[in-house]
Amino acid sequence: MTKPRVAIFDFACCEGCQLQIVNLEEEILDLIGAVDVVEWREAMSEQSHEYDIAIIEGSITRPEDEKRLQIIRSRAKLLIALGACATIGGVNKLKNNFDLKEVRQCVYGKDADMPHLNTAMTKAVDEVVQVDAYIHGCPIDRKEFGLVIRALLLGKKPPIPDYPVCVECKAKENVCRYEYGEICLGPIIRAGCGARCPSNGFRCFGCRGYVDNPNVEAAREVMDKYGLTVEDLKQKMVLFGSKQEHTL
Amino acid sequence: MSAVKFTRKQFESFVSALIQSGRPVMAPQAKNGRYAFGPLAAAEEFRLDYDVTILPPKKYLLPQTETLLTYQVGGACSSVRDAEPMILLGVHPYDMVAINQMDELFRQDQYDKHYMDRRCRTTIIALDVVTPSENVFAASMGTATVKSGYDILLTVLPDGSILADAATDKGQELLDPAESTPAAEADLKARKTVWDKNEKALNKHVLECKPSYLPKLLENAYDHPVWEEKARLCYSCGSCNQVCPTCYCFDVQDQVSWDLKTGERKRCWDGCLLENFATVAGNHNFRKDRAARYRHRLYRKGKYVPGKIGGQIACVGCGRCITACTAKIANPVEVYNRLMEDTELG
Numbered sequence: 001m002t003k004p005r006v007a008i009f010d011f012a013c014c015e016g017c018q019l020q021i022v023n024l025e026e027e028i029l030d031l032i033g034a035v036d037v038v039e040w041r042e043a044m045s046e047q048s049h050e051y052d053i054a055i056i057e058g059s060i061t062r063p064e065d066e067k068r069l070q071i072i073r074s075r076a077k078l079l080i081a082l083g084a085c086a087t088i089g090g091v092n093k094l095k096n097n098f099d100l101k102e103v104r105q106c107v108y109g110k111d112a113d114m115p116h117l118n119t120a121m122t123k124a125v126d127e128v129v130q131v132d133a134y135i136h137g138c139p140i141d142r143k144e145f146g147l148v149i150r151a152l153l154l155g156k157k158p159p160i161p162d163y164p165v166c167v168e169c170k171a172k173e174n175v176c177r178y179e180y181g182e183i184c185l186g187p188i189i190r191a192g193c194g195a196r197c198p199s200n201g202f203r204c205f206g207c208r209g210y211v212d213n214p215n216v217e218a219a220r221e222v223m224d225k226y227g228l229t230v231e232d233l234k235q236k237m238v239l240f241g242s243k244q245e246h247t248l
Numbered sequence: 249m250s251a252v253k254f255t256r257k258q259f260e261s262f263v264s265a266l267i268q269s270g271r272p273v274m275a276p277q278a279k280n281g282r283y284a285f286g287p288l289a290a291a292e293e294f295r296l297d298y299d300v301t302i303l304p305p306k307k308y309l310l311p312q313t314e315t316l317l318t319y320q321v322g323g324a325c326s327s328v329r330d331a332e333p334m335i336l337l338g339v340h341p342y343d344m345v346a347i348n349q350m351d352e353l354f355r356q357d358q359y360d361k362h363y364m365d366r367r368c369r370t371t372i373i374a375l376d377v378v379t380p381s382e383n384v385f386a387a388s389m390g391t392a393t394v395k396s397g398y399d400i401l402l403t404v405l406p407d408g409s410i411l412a413d414a415a416t417d418k419g420q421e422l423l424d425p426a427e428s429t430p431a432a433e434a435d436l437k438a439r440k441t442v443w444d445k446n447e448k449a450l451n452k453h454v455l456e457c458k459p460s461y462l463p464k465l466l467e468n469a470y471d472h473p474v475w476e477e478k479a480r481l482c483y484s485c486g487s488c489n490q491v492c493p494t495c496y497c498f499d500v501q502d503q504v505s506w507d508l509k510t511g512e513r514k515r516c517w518d519g520c521l522l523e524n525f526a527t528v529a530g531n532h533n534f535r536k537d538r539a540a541r542y543r544h545r546l547y548r549k550g551k552y553v554p555g556k557i558g559g560q561i562a563c564v565g566c567g568r569c570i571t572a573c574t575a576k577i578a579n580p581v582e583v584y585n586r587l588m589e590d591t592e593l594g
């Protein structure tokens with residue numbers, strides 16, 4: 001059996017998620033034992049147009065990126081979105097809250113009108129092409145990366161949770177942030193990170209995106225019970241939840 | 249079997265001896281302003297006065313995640329049985345009742361050797377409640393005190409001394425070497441006052457009927473508006489399941505190694521409130537509706553599980569779900585009382 005060929009591509013992102021793959025340490029040898037990595041700018045100089053699995057990191061922020069992504073999609077049998085930038089648009093979607101002209105001026109000053117600095121509304125990968133599997137988080141969880149890749153190699157459905165962070169948070173026996181009078185996005189955000197933030201004394205700020213069917217209406221009303229407002233909640237959501245399907 | 253009395257100092261020596269016996273001792277300790285069962289390193293860390301722990305001690309008998317077996321992909325498998333002896337110290341009566349119910353459930357039908365291995369190797373030292381928690385309603389459920397299941401029952405008496413009553417040989421063997429005085433008639437009377445007090449005090453929410461009515465009450469309540477009213481605010485976060493001492497549902501998943509040749513089968517806690525709890529092969533979800541899932545939990549506690557364990561109600565009134573629910577809708581007493589108001593008892 002020939003090993004599946006994997007290519008890793010990055011778009012608009014900090015490359016932190018690729019770094020997580022590099023940081024797999026011993027496991028990276030296992031990964032390379034299981035697949036043939038044929039293109040990976042961060043770790044090797046070769047390039048290839050022949051691959052079975054494309055892993056996409058980053059969000060899509062320019063028209064020319066959309067074209068590049070479509071070409072990758074047409075070559076790959078399987079396309080995986082890697083990290084929050086790719087799965088939900090991530091922090092880059094903050095931009096979508098403002099006028100694009102203003103955004104360019106703010107970032108590039110007097111060069112704002114240069115054609116190569118053109119920018120468009122930020123899109124998650126699945127707003128441009130079909131995505132077969134998602135590896136969520138900012139950054140991704142290394143263990144989960146391994147689980148998803150192995151499941152896909154076996155032709156199985158990747159074990160991505162569709163339940164909220166609270167499940168993992170409770171399993172770790174954390175004191176709920178709401179008991180401290182704080183807002184936590186855990187009840188509407190997809191688990192899989194092991195409730196990383198609440199377990200370290202912070203609220204969940206939503207980097208893994210919403211569960212498939214978040215009860216957003218409840219979130220609005222529940223805020224009342226804590227003497228908080230939906231505006232308080234929206235503020236917490238803006239970092240990762242801007243202009244998503246279920247936006248509050 | 250006999251009862252003895254410890255002074256505080258003697259009790260600390262007793263606990264120290266338990267720790268030195270080599271078996272892990274799991275006991276309630278302070279955690280960020282709340283309490284949690286954890287491995288006890290020193291006797292003084294054990295909080296006799298704890299109100300309730302975030303998770304019940306079931307996490308030691310049915311761990312959040314455990315490996316059931318290892319397998320060759322497409323080949324043989326072998327069961328993993330790794331239960332070690334352990335002491336659970338400071339189990340409150342309502343949690344003890346919950347463990348007794350789990351014992352019955354895991355013994356019947358298909359004997360669950362993973363649970364039962366652990367249970368059989370566990371020594372339980374129960375403890376009458378000293379400080380009622382903000383949401384406890386054990387008194388309404390008849391679980392403010394407990395009469396069976398433990399190896400030793402501890403009661404902090406009004407004078408601050410601690411009564412220890414062995415119920416099994418295992419328990420007696422732990423008490424025998426400890427320095428103590430035999431309990432006198434007056435001490436047993438003093439314990440009775442503690443029990444009487446707890447029968448009243450552990451009742452922050454008052455169930456308007458006897459718990460034994462619940463199965464009947466629920467018979468005619470399937471289409472009651474309360475399910476929809478409450479579930480409207482439900483996040484399907486499963487917190488009410490996770491913290492519940494009588495919830496025992498789990499999910500089983502396979503994890504294959506990188507060579508794709510061997511794997512582990514694990515089970516981890518699941519919860520009937522979660523969106524995909526009832527999703528089966530072919531992606532069919534037979535409990536898709538939030539209200540149906542919300543209703544299911546209260547039917548489990550009040551009707552379905554009792555049907556399997558001789559009518560015992562599978563809510564022990566620990567109040568954990570009330571505290572854990574961020575939407576503040578999980579209180580079983582509120583729901584059952586509401587049904588009492590509206591439902592004709594046939």
Ligand code: SF4
Binds near residue numbers: 018058082090091
């Ligand atoms: S998801 Fe976060 S860590 Fe990953 S590339 Fe985007 S910004 Fe970086």
Ligand code: SF4
Binds near residue numbers: 167175195
């Ligand atoms: S801290 Fe956040 S994630 Fe944890 S239980 Fe509370 S709301 Fe859920």
Ligand code: SF4
Binds near residue numbers: 189204207209
């Ligand atoms: S707790 Fe929330 S913000 Fe933190 S890693 Fe998990 S999903 Fe992301």
Ligand code: SF4
Binds near residue numbers: 492493549563566569
């Ligand atoms: S249903 Fe709630 S109160 Fe009853 S045993 Fe479970 S967690 Fe405790």
Ligand code: SF4
Binds near residue numbers: 481485487574
């Ligand atoms: S804890 Fe509350 S919000 Fe979460 S599933 Fe249970 S009832 Fe619903």
